[in-house]
Amino acid sequence: MLTPPVSPGTFIGSVLFAPISASLRPVFLCLSALVATTGASFADDASDLVARGRYLATAADCAACHTAPHGGTPFAGGYGIDTPLGKIFSTNITPSKEDGIGNYSEEDFARAVREGVAKDGSHLYPAMPYTAYAKITDDDMKALYAYFMNGVKPDDHKPQKTELPFPFSIRTSMAVWNLLFLDKTRFQPNSAKSAEWNRGAYLADALEHCSTCHTPRNAFMAEDASQPLAGGSVGSWYAPNITSDKVAGIGGWSDDELIRYLKTGNVAGKAQAAGPMAEAVENSLQHLSDDDLKAIVTYLRDVPAIASGDKPSRAELGKPSSVVEASLRGLPGQMADENGYHVFSGSCAACHQVEGQGNDHYPSLFHNTATGEDRPDNLVSTILYGLHRTVGDHVAFMPAFGPDASFTDRLSDKDIADVSNYVLANYGNPAVKVTPADVVRIRDGGEKPLIVKLAPLAAPAAIAITVIVLALIIWLLSRRRSRPALG
Numbered sequence: 001m002l003t004p005p006v007s008p009g010t011f012i013g014s015v016l017f018a019p020i021s022a023s024l025r026p027v028f029l030c031l032s033a034l035v036a037t038t039g040a041s042f043a044d045d046a047s048d049l050v051a052r053g054r055y056l057a058t059a060a061d062c063a064a065c066h067t068a069p070h071g072g073t074p075f076a077g078g079y080g081i082d083t084p085l086g087k088i089f090s091t092n093i094t095p096s097k098e099d100g101i102g103n104y105s106e107e108d109f110a111r112a113v114r115e116g117v118a119k120d121g122s123h124l125y126p127a128m129p130y131t132a133y134a135k136i137t138d139d140d141m142k143a144l145y146a147y148f149m150n151g152v153k154p155d156d157h158k159p160q161k162t163e164l165p166f167p168f169s170i171r172t173s174m175a176v177w178n179l180l181f182l183d184k185t186r187f188q189p190n191s192a193k194s195a196e197w198n199r200g201a202y203l204a205d206a207l208e209h210c211s212t213c214h215t216p217r218n219a220f221m222a223e224d225a226s227q228p229l230a231g232g233s234v235g236s237w238y239a240p241n242i243t244s245d246k247v248a249g250i251g252g253w254s255d256d257e258l259i260r261y262l263k264t265g266n267v268a269g270k271a272q273a274a275g276p277m278a279e280a281v282e283n284s285l286q287h288l289s290d291d292d293l294k295a296i297v298t299y300l301r302d303v304p305a306i307a308s309g310d311k312p313s314r315a316e317l318g319k320p321s322s323v324v325e326a327s328l329r330g331l332p333g334q335m336a337d338e339n340g341y342h343v344f345s346g347s348c349a350a351c352h353q354v355e356g357q358g359n360d361h362y363p364s365l366f367h368n369t370a371t372g373e374d375r376p377d378n379l380v381s382t383i384l385y386g387l388h389r390t391v392g393d394h395v396a397f398m399p400a401f402g403p404d405a406s407f408t409d410r411l412s413d414k415d416i417a418d419v420s421n422y423v424l425a426n427y428g429n430p431a432v433k434v435t436p437a438d439v440v441r442i443r444d445g446g447e448k449p450l451i452v453k454l455a456p457l458a459a460p461a462a463i464a465i466t467v468i469v470l471a472l473i474i475w476l477l478s479r480r481r482s483r484p485a486l487g
């Protein structure tokens with residue numbers, strides 16, 4: 001999930017907004033001719049439902065995954081999600097009867113969104129976050145369906161098909177996975193908590209699916225229910241611990257800082273949202289009402305604290321450090337991180353400034369969670385992929401330096417490791433060290449879960465077991481034959 005898809009701002013204008021569906025229109029006209037007032041309120045109800053569905057679709061960030069990058073038609077699919085299993089392409093969810101979900105009934109739609117089963121009965125991969133959407137209420141599902149059928153323009157377009165390697169190509173295996181890991185219970189309000197807390201819990205857990213990124217996963221790639229929001233890998237990126245822990249989580253952030261981060265993706269002297277979090281801010285969170293953002297923060301504050309390795313808090317590490325001071329630490333050729341220093345002054349200091357302190361436009365590299373975290377993933381990924389986040393009219397942009405960068409300033413794996421070490425040693429968490437192999441691992445989508453590491457063994461293992469069983473049968477048969485006849 002590296003290239004930011006179109007933001008809802010771009011598509012909302014282009015989406016056909018039908019106050020009532022075409023099929024209902026003649027009925028509506030008849031009714032309004034007879035009793036004008038009844039007709040009007042009927043239209044209002046229908047358009048209210050579609051409008052509500054649109055807001056819910058934004059909060060659930062359906063467009064982020066279902067829109068191809070670089071100006072793809074909204075919801076027409078074709079966005080390739082990099083997962084440890086391989087690339088999974090999203091489908092066309094416009095109401096196209098040919099290529100989309102135009103033939104889905106409300107029941108079919110609800111089953112796909114909440115249970116991960118398509119109309120034809122085939123199982124979806126959990127790259128579609130149905131594990132979170134399972135909690136969506138029936139009322140909201142109705143509104144979502146009304147929006148997709150009447151508020152989204154049909155688009156006849158077949159997105160690229162997903163072809164995962166064996167054994168993941170067998171979709172029915174997801175039925176077993178669902179049996180083990182899919183909790184189908186709808187959101188249950190907690191009567192001991194305030195209405196605001198419950199609204200926040202519903203937004204975070206069901207619609208915004210925060211846990212699909214921020215909760216660590218087990219060997220089978222299911223969320224580890226014992227560590228909600230304690231931090232998880234998202235391909236090349238790392239979604240940090242956002243439990244209420246004061247040091248490891250976001251317990252030390254003020255309400256205002258958290259709201260600002262969710263709304264804009266930038267809190268000076270603390271954190272900037274890049275990668276998948278930039279997409280969540282750009283496509284979804286910035287469009288939420290202030291009350292809804294406040295509700296999410298109220299809920300986050302109350303998520304049980306889970307301590308992890310960050311000591312002290314990742315937002316507070318580092319201090320300004322001058323390149324002059326650094327260069328005086330050794331004669332040329334003797335300074336341990338000399339290449340890192342050169343890459344830094346050549347590629348980074350123009351924006352982040354010579355002491356890493358940043359300015360009004362560019363963030364400081366100390367007191368920055370990407371450099372203070374106890375792992376280098378977000379620092380290395382930001383260097384590899386850059387940062388692009390549009391919020392309102394403001395575009396935050398940092399160029400990419402990795403091999404996919406379209407700019408001339410490409411850095412080698414060693415340069416990226418060296419500059420990361422320079423930044424970590426001078427501005428961030430000096431205990432973290434980066435090797436060129438780490439850069440390759442992160443570029444390759446991060447550490448693979450056990451299930452993926454074992455996958456290549458699936459076919460040979462099946463063959464090996466068959467061979468052993470065959471050999472046993474042959475051996476038994478031959479023993480029986482060679483046994484001397486009794487009597």
Ligand code: HEC
Pocket residue numbers: 057060061062063064065066081088089090091092093100101109112113118119123124125126127128129133144162
């Ligand atoms: C994180 C990415 C992501 C988000 C967010 C997401 N989807 Fe999906 N969705 C996918 C992927 C990927 C598939 C295809 C999965 C597969 O092929 O197994 C999919 C499949 C579907 C399908 C099945 C379509 C078909 O062709 O049968 C429906 C319906 C659907 N999504 C609706 C939604 C709705 C509605 C939302 C918002 C509430 C949403 N999705 C949000 C990734 C996403």
Ligand code: HEC
Pocket residue numbers: 203204208209210211212213214234237238239240242250261270271272273274275276277278280296300314369370378
């Ligand atoms: C698609 C994956 C994804 C989703 C969904 C997501 N996040 Fe994130 N989040 C990330 C990643 C990755 C980062 C690190 C970004 C960076 O440092 O550039 C992050 C960073 C954050 C941070 C800043 C933490 C820090 O120390 O810098 C907060 C706070 C946060 N997310 C809250 C949330 C909340 C609340 C939700 C749900 C409303 C949410 N996120 C949904 C992936 C995600």
Ligand code: HEC
Pocket residue numbers: 265266271272273274344347348349350351352361362363365368369370371378379382383387396397398399401419423
């Ligand atoms: C053209 C200006 C520019 C250059 C050059 C640049 N950056 Fe950035 N950098 C930015 C901007 C802009 C942001 C994000 C600001 C925001 O989010 O509002 C950023 C953010 C970051 C972050 C925080 C990312 C996160 O996920 O929290 C880190 C770390 C970083 N840059 C490191 C570097 C390093 C290391 C280099 C050199 C290899 C570099 N930058 C070069 C402009 C630049």
